[in-house]
Every structure is written in structure tokens, then in C-alpha cells.
Amino acid sequence: MASWFYASEGKQQGPFPDGQFRDLIAQGVVRPDTLVWTEGMAGWQKAAEIPGLVGGGAPPMIPAGGPPMMGGGGYGGAAGGSLTADFSAFGLLGRSIVFVIGILLVIPAPWVTVWFYKYITSHIQVPGRPNFGFAGQPMDIWWALMANALLTYAGATGISFAPLLAVIANAFLAWVILRWIVANLTSNGERLPLSFQGSAIGYVGWYLLMMISTITIIGWAWVIAFWMRWNCRNIEGTRREVAFNGSGWQILWRSVVFSLACSLLIPIPWMLRWYGRWFVSQFALVDRGAAARAY
Structure with a gap:
């Protein structure tokens, strides 16, 4: 129908x-x-x-x-518009807790990952892409999801691996998972013709830079902002380009407020929703080349 x-x-x-x-x-x-x-x-x-x-x-x-994409600038015009999210406070918190537990248990990782991504995408509105969703299946890249979960479990329990090799392996697995996510995004039940073309070496490089930047206490926020823009520039397959508009300063102060509020425990559901909605809203669809001209 x-x-x-x-x-x-x-x-x-x-x-x-x-x-x-x-x-x-x-x-x-x-x-x-x-x-x-x-x-x-x-x-x-x-x-x-x-x-x-x-x-x-x-x-x-x-x-x-x-x-055409639909956004604040009109229909089919130059502006595509920002993404929005309608996560509920306890819905997002509950699923995040189940997701983390599933990852730490390793074996359920492929299933809880797909379940979690389906929830996230179903609550994101993309201009011109009605009924946004995710079509990935647990067995698509089960090896990457379980290996990533195993490394996460090892880190959480203090099991020692060669630190640098573990970080590089985790970064590579994150790259594989990102490619899988992008390739399985859907609109109205149909896969979008998207692909992530960023190289594994480039992605691992950004991952290592982010880890190193934590030494500066605040520099990681700017690394994340530029890393997100690099990721967006490497998403191909559509007339529009995905852009990330968040700045390092915006990421930093919101992360600080988020961490301080969550230390009080009670505000956690609302702060998680607040941060998640803001982060999603920093992604937008723009004419190709517009994002490069803006920065």
C-alpha cells in the first residue's frame, strides 16, 4: 500500500x-x-x-x-536540511544498557548490535528519506562484531593484550562495521545506494589520533569533529552530501555537562537523550561541495 x-x-x-x-x-x-x-x-x-x-x-x-531532499530551504533546493531524532529518555537508556551487556557477553553481540541499530535509525528523521531504517542482519559480519565485542570485554575485565595491536585491531573492526552500517541504511524498506569509501588506513589513523589526543585533556573533542567530517566526506552514492556541522567546542562543553550530570545518576536518561538528539542534529544533507566550501 x-x-x-x-x-x-x-x-x-x-x-x-x-x-x-x-x-x-x-x-x-x-x-x-x-x-x-x-x-x-x-x-x-x-x-x-x-x-x-x-x-x-x-x-x-x-x-x-x-x-529531492526536503529541508528548511525548500523542496529540491540547495539546502537539504539537518537530521533530527525523537529518542525517548528511557527507551534510549534501556536499549543502551542491553547493548552494552550484550557486547560484554560477546556471543550475543551480532544480535544486540542489529537490534540496537534498528532502534536508532527508526528514530532518526532524514530529509527526503521517509521511514529511515537499517537492514543489516546479525550474520552479515558476525566475525567483526564478535571480535570487536571480545576486545571490548578484554578491556573491561583488564585482560592484557599488546596495547597498540589491540587498538589497531579495534580501529580496523570499527571501520568494517561502519562500512556495513552505511551499506545497510534504508528508506521505505529499500536500501539506499550508499557506501563508505574511506580507507582502512585513514580510519585507523584517525582512531589513533583520537586516542593520543586524550593526553591534551580537551583536544580529543576537535579530533572527533574533524574525524566526523572525514567520515561524512567519504560517504558516496547519493546526489547530496552528508556534512557534520558540530565544532570541537560544542562537543567539549556538552560532553563535560553530560559527564557531570550523569555523575548524579538520576539525570542519566534525560542527558543521554539530550546529547544523542544534539549529536544527530549536527549531521545534514547538503549539495555536494557545499560542506568543503563551509570549512
Whole structure:
């Protein structure tokens, strides 16, 4: 069954099942000049231009390419828009606790990882990508997920490995997992044509730099900001580019507030949601090259 979206006051509304959407048309909520979109359309169009929806009209000209991104700057315009998240305080906390326990137990790691990522992506709204989700399966890269969990378990229990080799191995596994995550992102149940093209050597280098930067007490925040931008520049396969807008200073002061508040225990659920929502909102879809010009 088709799911419909419509634009109201510059924001995307939906999805609505076909029957409910036609009720909105009958009620006058969706008018002939309202911009609408459903899977299979190349872009946002006025409802009156779609044959059989609200009236007559010639079949629209369908341009090449996928549907335009929708954001604060309009429909199909230069601005794609920032991502948003609607995590609930206890929902995110509860799943985070189960995720950590599953990783420490090692064997459940592939299952709890997929379960956790499905929850996270289902609560993130991406401009122009309705019903954002994750299609990865536990057995896709079970070896990487379990090896990563084993190293995490070893660190948590104090089991000694060669420190540098363990860090490099963990960084490589994180690179494998990131490639898997990007390749399995979906919209409306269909995999997006995305891939992560950053090299393993580059990723390990950033990982090591982040570890070393902790010596400076505050420098790690700026390393993370630039690392996130490097990751975003290496996501390919779409007309738009993913950008990270957070600065080192923003990451630092929010991390300090988060840590201090969590030391009181009671605020943990709300602080985790606050930090998670902010971090997601720092990712945005922009025209290719716009992120490079901004920095």
C-alpha cells in the first residue's frame, strides 16, 4: 500500500496510508496546490498534477534522478536540511544498557548490535528519506562484531593484550562495521545506494589520533569533529552530501555537562537523550561541495 507525504509550512508531514491521505484531501487539508510525494515519484509535485489524486491534469514530466531532499530551504533546493531524532529518555537508556551487556557477553553481540541499530535509525528523521531504517542482519559480519565485542570485554575485565595491536585491531573492526552500517541504511524498506569509501588506513589513523589526543585533556573533542567530517566526506552514492556541522567546542562543553550530570545518576536518561538528539542534529544533507566550501 502506498504511503504519502505532503508539505505544510515548509515541513514534511507523513507518511500517511493511501486511504488516510485521501481523507486529508477530502477534508481540504491537502489542497490541489499542496506539494506531495510518494515512493516512485522523482520529486515533489502539486497534488493537482498527479492524475487521479485530486482532479484532472496532464501527467507530469518526470526528471531523471531520485526524489529531492526536503529541508528548511525548500523542496529540491540547495539546502537539504539537518537530521533530527525523537529518542525517548528511557527507551534510549534501556536499549543502551542491553547493548552494552550484550557486547560484554560477546556471543550475543551480532544480535544486540542489529537490534540496537534498528532502534536508532527508526528514530532518526532524514530529509527526503521517509521511514529511515537499517537492514543489516546479525550474520552479515558476525566475525567483526564478535571480535570487536571480545576486545571490548578484554578491556573491561583488564585482560592484557599488546596495547597498540589491540587498538589497531579495534580501529580496523570499527571501520568494517561502519562500512556495513552505511551499506545497510534504508528508506521505505529499500536500501539506499550508499557506501563508505574511506580507507582502512585513514580510519585507523584517525582512531589513533583520537586516542593520543586524550593526553591534551580537551583536544580529543576537535579530533572527533574533524574525524566526523572525514567520515561524512567519504560517504558516496547519493546526489547530496552528508556534512557534520558540530565544532570541537560544542562537543567539549556538552560532553563535560553530560559527564557531570550523569555523575548524579538520576539525570542519566534525560542527558543521554539530550546529547544523542544534539549529536544527530549536527549531521545534514547538503549539495555536494557545499560542506568543503563551509570549512
